[in-house]
Amino acid sequence: MLKLNEIETRYGKIVALRNISMEVHEGEIVALLGMNGAGKSTTLKTISGLIRPKAGTVEFMGRSIESVPPEEIVRQGLIHVPEGRKIFPGLTVRENLVIGATSRKIAMSTVNQEIEEVLEVFPDLTPLLDRLGWSLSGGQQQMCAVGRGLMARPKLLMLDEPSLGLAPVIVQNMFQAIRKINQKGTTVLLVEQNARQSLAISHRGYVLEAGSIVASDSAPSLLDGIQNAYLGAA
Numbered sequence: 056m057l058k059l060n061e062i063e064t065r066y067g068k069i070v071a072l073r074n075i076s077m078e079v080h081e082g083e084i085v086a087l088l089g090m091n092g093a094g095k096s097t098t099l100k101t102i103s104g105l106i107r108p109k110a111g112t113v114e115f116m117g118r119s120i121e122s123v124p125p126e127e128i129v130r131q132g133l134i135h136v137p138e139g140r141k142i143f144p145g146l147t148v149r150e151n152l153v154i155g156a157t158s159r160k161i162a163m164s165t166v167n168q169e170i171e172e173v174l175e176v177f178p179d180l181t182p183l184l185d186r187l188g189w190s191l192s193g194g195q196q197q198m199c200a201v202g203r204g205l206m207a208r209p210k211l212l213m214l215d216e217p218s219l220g221l222a223p224v225i226v227q228n229m230f231q232a233i234r235k236i237n238q239k240g241t242t243v244l245l246v247e248q249n250a251r252q253s254l255a256i257s258h259r260g261y262v263l264e265a266g267s268i269v270a271s272d273s274a275p276s277l278l279d280g281i282q283n284a285y286l287g288a289a
């Protein structure tokens with residue numbers, strides 16, 4: 056479904072991504088892991104067309120997209136929920152969700168039906184539909200941000216650190232919701248620093264270090280590796 060081939064991305068002279076090749080297959084949850092500054096967000100921005108790679112190719116659904124405008128990439132079903140819960144603070148939860156559907160020309164009745172589907176994934180949003188974005192807690196804002204992404208009907212949903220800064224119990228809810236989104240048929244590329252919990256719901260994973268992929272394996276094998284590294288260090 057998504058294929059990156061030898062991607063290099065730079066900020067001026069700084070090389071942020073070096074020779075990145077990775078794939079996401081239809082139906083999967085793939086975790087992209089790494090520390091602060093490893094290049095995870097840059098990878099997502101390169102895929103969604105917000106930054107252009109200096110070299111390499113990005114293929115989505117068999118088509119080359121590395122020079123397609125970002126809004127057209129969205130229309131093709133590749134949706135990026137950026138880090139930092141960027142919802143509209145002055146709009147209600149319902150309005151934020153409706154905005155997610157605006158790249159498609161659909162009737163309001165369909166929009167309402169799709170809001171109901173988002174509420175199946177995030178039932179906690181139901182009593183909050185008429186609340187303004189700014190008045191929500193961090194976890195509620197994150198649910199709203201991911202819900203808005205779902206309203207675009209993604210074929211591939213890319214989530215940038217959805218668990219960042221959330222309380223542990225909310226983090227658990229968020230990962231369960233991501234699993235549910237995947238079970239309902241959406242492929243997910245999940246960027247996280249929280250390796251254990253993201254691998255627990257993922258099929259496969261890649262580990263980024265200083266702009267390069269240093270490991271890629273099935274989620275259980277990567278989890279074993281983390282466990283052994285901790286035991287070895289103890």
Ligand code: ATP
Binds near residue numbers: 069071091097138
């Ligand atoms: P984080 O979790 O902190 O977002 P990350 O793994 O997503 O980390 P990136 O944000 O992709 O990392 O950053 C990768 C590298 O590129 C870092 O060295 C960072 O300092 C650098 N970088 C990111 N954005 C810019 C920018 N706009 N201009 C210059 N350098 C940048």
